[in-house]
Amino acid sequence: MPDLNLTEVERRTLEGWARRGKTAQAIALRARIVLACADGVSNMDVSRTLQIAPPTVTKWRRRFVEDRLDGLSDEPRPGAPRTITDDHVEQVITTTLEQAPPKGDTHWSTRSMAEAVGMSQTAISRMWRAFGLKPHQVDTWKLSTDPQxxxxxxxxxxxxxxxxxxxxxxxxxxxxxxxxxxxxxxxxxxxxxxxxxxxxxxxxxxxxxxxxxxxxxxxxxxxxxxxxxxxxxxxxxxxxxxxxxxxxxxxxxxxxxxxxxxxxxxxxxxxxxxxxxxxxxxxxxxxxxxxxxxxxxxxxxxxxxx
Missing domain, CATH: 3.30.420.10 (Ribonuclease H-like superfamily/Ribonuclease H)
Structure with missing residues (x-):
């Protein structure tokens, strides 16, 4: 196993990833693996200390040696490229929340939204579920105007x-x-x-x-x-x-x-x-x-x- 040496910039970056509460836990764990290995701790000792499998330590040590900090990010998954971008999602959510439904309709439906934005009804349905949007439901509320x-x-x-x-x-x-x-x-x-x-x-x-x-x-x-x-x-x-x-x-x-x-x-x-x-x-x-x-x-x- 090749030695793992860190530059000052790399060490500060890894320490920041490992400490920050908002860092994704997967990235934080990988940063702790690399820092421990750089301090001369063996793969088996790192595995026991962090309570992870030895192959996991080997994998991220090797990925860091090969690609440095970029190697700790997840590799692109196989499959068809994404066809619905973040801009498409923003368009659908903004339209749902801020624009009136088509004339004559009481609310947006998956079909009317799909026609308005040029997407499939299934895609609209998935987005609404992800954001908890239910345009067909209306709750009522009552405010008391009693001065006392x-x-x-x-x-x-x-x-x-x-x-x-x-x-x-x-x-x-x-x-x-x-x-x-x-x-x-x-x-x-x-x-x-x-x-x-x-x-x-x-x-x-x-x-x-x-x-x-x-x-x-x-x-x-x-x-x-x-x-x-x-x-x-x-x-x-x-x-x-x-x-x-x-x-x-x-x-x-x-x-x-x-x-x-x-x-x-x-x-x-x-x-x-x-x-x-x-x-x-x-x-x-x-x-x-x-x-x-x-x-x-x-x-x-x-x-x-x-």
Whole structure:
């Protein structure tokens, strides 16, 4: 094995590659191999110290002796030359992010983009996957414009984090427009390799609204089916099903029925009830919404025939 001697420039360069955190780990390892060999360490000792195979040490020592620093770079791989350049990729990504889709289209598709930039649909699809672009998907968001947003959030979250003594904190809301549907045939059960199957046709049995009050301390729920206009009736249900000696702090959204004259009059006659409204467009702050979500995804049974 020929001796490996380094110039000052080569040593400084290799030491920089070996130390720099941003250097590709493969290059950093090769630099450490060459530096160790240049210090007179045998190939076997370098292999044991760096915990790599001896042929790996031999390979990069030989490559450095033959081509010096350039020899530590990967050699071009065999195969057809690259036809899609970085400029092509930049063009596709820039067009996707900054230019409007063709007239009449709501978003770019792989076909329309391929036609616009003169590439294949497959190439466009690969680029979008690599950059995590999904022009067909649109998420929504809502910004609360409530001028008292911060104060209201503090009030509600304060109830959750530090409930008053001798009081219950109940998150109250309604799940409206629940459709009672019946399938025209029995649902077929799940089987190996076959999902559960239900008839496409159904029979409507009207709609209903479910009012619920979630006790944040115990997780228990007071629930009742009423028409949307009967929130006052549900307040009376809560009054009957809670200890008379406890204050009741109700977290509600600012839906109009919660502030009607009849509701206000009833609350004045029941001073143990204290209503806390969530900010406008912030129903997510009401914990009973989480219970409604669980009810929808986990507790709604498959519909059978009417």
């Amino acid at each position: 947003f911060i104060d209201t959030v503090r009030d509600v979250v304060g109830l959750y984090m530090d409930p008053p003594e001798n009081a219950l904190v109940l998150c109250v809301d309604e799940k409206s427009q629940m459709q009672a549907l019946g399938r025209t045939a029995p649902t077929l059960p799940i089987m190996p390799t076959t999902p559960a199957r239900q008839a496409h046709d159904y029979v409507r049995h009207g709609t209903t609204s479910l009012f619920a009050a979630l006790d944040i301390s115990s997780g228990s729920v007071i629930a009742a089916h009423h028409r949307r206009q009967e929130f006052l009736k549900f307040l009376k249900t809560i009054d009957k099903n809670t200890p008379a000696e406890l204050d009741l702090h109700l977290v509600c959204d600012n839906y109009g029925t919660h502030e009607t004259p009849a509701i206000k009059k009833w609350l004045l006659a029941h001073p143990l009830f204290h209503v806390h409204f969530t900010p406008t467009s912030a129903s997510w702050l009401n914990l009973v919404e989480r219970w409604f979500a669980e009810l929808t995804t986990r507790q709604t049974p498959p519909l059978g025939p009417p």
